[in-house]
Amino acid sequence: QGVIRVHLLEAENLVQKDSFLGAIRGKSDPYALLRVGMVQYRSKTVSRDLNPIWNETFEFVVHEVPGQDLEVDLYDEDPDKDDFMGSLLISLVDVMNDGTVDEWFPLSKTTSGHLHLKLEWLSLINDQEKLHEDKKGLSTAILIVYLDSAFNLPKNHFEYSNGECGAKKIKNNKYLKKIEREPSSFVLLTVGNKTQKSKTCNFSKDPTWGQAFTFFVHSAHSQSLHVEIKDKDRDSALGTSVVCLSHLLKDPNMTLDQRFQLDHSSSDSFIKMKLVLRALNVEEPDPQRVKAGFSASKQGPVHVMEKGGNQQKFVSPPKPEVSKVPPVSKDSAALESLPKKDSGEDLDAHDSSAAPVPSETVAGLNEREHEQNPEHHPLSALHTRAAVVPTLPVVQELRLAPSVASLGSLPSSCFELSSSNLDLHNGTEMPLGEIQLTVRYASIRQSLVVLVNGCRNLVPSSNRGIDPYVRIYLLPDRRWASRKKTSVKKKTLNPQYDEKFEFFESLEDVKKRTLDIAVKNSRPFISQERKELGKVRIDLSQEDLIKGFAQW
Template identity: 30%
Template sequence: MEGDSENNTSDKVSKPNTWPYMTVSSLTLSFVVKLAAASVIWGWGYYNFSIAWLIAPIAFSVWKAERKRDNELRAITAQASVLAKEKELIVGRIDELPSWVYFPDFDRAEWLNRILYKVWPSMNQFVRQLCKQNIEPSIVARLTEYKMNFQFDRLVLGRIPPKIYGIKVYDKNTSRNEIILDADIMYAGDCDITFFVGNIKGGIKDFQIRGLVRIVMKPMLSIMPLIGGVQIFYLNNPTINFNLVGVADVLDLPGFNEILRKTIVEQIAAIVVLPNKIIIPLSEEVPMESLKMPEPEGILRIHVVEAKHLMKKDIGMLGKGKSDPYAIINVGAQEFRTKTIDNTVNPKWDFWCEAMISSCNMQEAVVSLWDWDPNVPGVQYDDFLGRATIEVNRVKKKGTIDTWVSLEQAKHGMVHLRLTWLQFSKDPADLKAALKETQELRITSMSTALLTLYVDSAKNLPCIRGNKQPDVYLEASVGGKKEKTTTVLRSCDPVWEQGFIFLISNPETGVLHIKITDEKTTMIVGEMSYNISLLLEKNNLEVTQQPYNLQMAETDSKLVLSMSLNILKYIHPEPTSEEDDDDHDINQLNKRIERQESNISNMLSSSVPSSPLKRQSSKESVNSPSRNVGSGAVLLSEESAAVEEELIVSTSAPSSFAESSHLIHRNPSVTSSLGEAKLGRIQLTLRYSVQRQKLIIVVHKIANLPLPQNDPHNIPDPYVKLYLLPDRHKETKRKTAVMKDNCNPTFDEQFEYVVSQGDLSTRTLEISVCTQKGWLSTGSNVMGQIHVKLSEIDVSKAITTWYDLQPEIKD
């Protein structure tokens, strides 16, 4: 205690001596910078130079300052969330909340964080070797085309260890022979990393990485250490962020920054993102093949059909142009890219790809949309158009999903995806059906089988370079895909113990090619070919630890392999009574709404006495999206609307109608089909996904928008604009397409907001119906508006409701 008090006292004494010096230094530097800027501007005018040359550097400096401020704020927030105690973290409402706050099945792990704090100093050497051996060569290869060299100089992790925000241990749907747990881990430390780019010295600070790490412990043993081995991997690509400092801050442009960031992400993915794993054997009793042999669960076939109503990012002659969109599909470390469609916001790709899935639970397929722009070498200008996320487990449960998905992190836009789950079969007879299916699709890139290859070792390889042992690696290829092992130095009997997976178009004609190469001389020291059709004749379509002769002069050289073939087969899932919380497609919602509206119409026709006021059904007069404005359609009077309202809210309805009445209802204030304020009505579906922490809004249609009184022939061009208050800024803005000349437009567009369940009750959804402005028009274009307080409605189930539009509320 005395030592602590002395340290605290010395800290308090030393601070007053350092702060004045720091303040004077910063003031002096600020004065010099401002004096230099004023001198440059004065000199520019004195020598009559054009002021236009100053616009670019001034704009660049402003952009740099704003970017630096945002990055520093993000870094400070992340470090605060890592260092803060959990109670302080929740009370402070920091965005990076622990997983156990969002998901009740995640447990707190403060005891494990204390262990990490003790172990963290010993991790420095391991990370240094990882960066030197894997990440540095990849960055050098990326910068070769720009004739720039790269080298790490200093690698210190700092004193702040990673923090585990929550741990989930699976007790269901797992084998008795394994333990599976997920850990939500974030690192936001005070690392000190310096590097050289050519002769320029720079550094990285505020490095952050967060993702869901899965740890699999298997097989279970009856002797110590009770567990045969450990597998560690990320389910999806982790989120990475960092800031450049020093002279390299000059290079903190979108180009160099993105190259550096993408290379780091790719190298992490190549090491520890599925299907890649870190494998740690714990017992010699367990063969390495059982730990390192790839174990896929199935194949996810993805069809990116098209997109619609994407954002316009290109600049045209008369303002906003269109976009040149393409899509990137990521499933773990696997990445696919569509072609680029020029000059459109409604692209049609018809792109197919297949991803190998090692773990359905918690793994996602992410489709990111981008606007392609011409690139200056080293600088990336492509604009982000939004992304769509589909949980792989949903596809496995449904068998196939064909849906429009609204884009996240975008004002508007949707993408049409078809996803199919393919299981594995060991029956050779299923190959005929798989081949027939791919022929009907007429897609040459589709696969019918999956080959799992495990390269164990080689024996008696020939010596080279004057009887010296070679530095060898093995390369395996099937079709156009190649896989490569690590290099084993100076060995004629190398042991690789690595597994690979190949998708096979046709196993009856496919051939596996293998060659072993000396790394220094690039000389082939052994090679072989294997017809995959031979596996169709083997028991269970596999061979285990089989030695094969290599094609070379030394006939005693052998390669030990294990291979397994699986036929891809679509199996219809068994129907379940449980409805998937996230499986509410817009088309399904519309069908349900039509059935419910039909029930309402039937109830009205059978329960309300015939009256000259009710000359057509409520569906025709109120909900029809194709009303002709000039036809003078007869509307429901206040009396008949009141009767309809009474029927909907009350009494002796059949059970089917009573079950659906919570989905189709009106505000109690409805007095006519024009709405309380005579501005029309809007139909919405609201629901909240607890699993995905997302608020989903479907804008269905608008009924009976009024014509301008001063110009009844000017039919509006309506669209719907959404904000999630109190955050009224461009990131929370969503917008539908514009419908030309229509007072009863149908949109059927879906929008999503990522919001925690705790914050949901504090949010208000603002929905404005606007009309597109003309070139010279002024004033507000809002035709009607509603504010939905999410605390006052139950969004745990899909609720479809008509809302009366009200006059606009000014901020």
């Protein structure tokens, strides 16, 4: 969806971790770990300073918003074990909406400390005028490589090389049998100083990888993509190819989708790839839009969330003498004061830790939607946390997917479901609870993307509570290896996952499939508690997957 550029500037008032003789407090040697998804960077270490200045820049590709957040952990570097100094978790939804956020953020899980970050959201655009080389050495574009397949790979490099080394080794009978096997090939793709490796396709002269890779580009006019196919078993090169990125500039869509002739390989050996080049552009925020940051020009807090647990919280802005910002707006303060549900279980949708929808309660939303569409099923009443979906209209514009909740999926349980378990605050009945999903097809990655946001109002299977997780199949494939599974959330009826899964299939195949999604209770093997909490199936043939949909 875009790129987040993180300027790690400085920190202040960090906690002292180093000590001498167990009593005298010294200064720390802080460094930062920054993560978005599976990509992590480490900053330099600043020696003996509780107010370190880094002035470093990091860039992350963001595939899903909502669904991915920026995580920052600070540590004190020590010879034996590094000490934790505080953390920060920022929702990228607000950064995407604002374009640029330059703030002091309070650190969580520590007694003191603030971190100064400048965050820039870079959108991907098809505009060659934005591809001029940046004087500061920052990326100006992103290259997306869809690695499809290869054709007629040689079994080994002796098929096209007549060197003396080959003539000597081929006399060995054992080696001769080994080179007669079909190659087990993988691909190394390199742009600049970054190299990425594909999976290995075993024993095939015509391997199919079906993987997507992304690279940051500093100069599209001078950089190239280097491709090398190697045999895993013999550690030999089966072919190479070099594609100058300037070739993509000749196409108005900055796209190449073709077979490329392999060098140092057989004369009829090719590799098929789709290359897409997109310029990075900082979007200027709409001055009429209600901002989401917490600088002086904004009206509410950026979604700074506490790491760990099932809840995401608005973290108060720093003290005025540090950040020089006004307090949280009256709307946010009023919503924070909403009454909480008086229950021993984990707080539900009324919990103040969930991002509120301004001026409306959940019941009000349900009643209003029912008035607008009386035939609409109550399951479609939307209540989203702002850390997941920024504003309600964004979700309402999406078309709802037809789904069927399966009562038959609930086996017998020793836990008795009384009528009180099924009565909700607004008078409707939702005996199985709800799950929020976002589904779309990513054409460039050739994959079906399923984002499991969270569940609400699940029915407990015992008085001890439940530990829910979500299991996904893309029917009719029920193989164990194809199963997708979220993490387990402990003791909650309203788990929040924000986890993304991909099924690498063609759009034609996906349109013939059905998503089978079950919410289950993680329980001991010998437990008599009910395992399945509910199930939903989505017929993908009825959906516009390119546009995508989101629904409770």
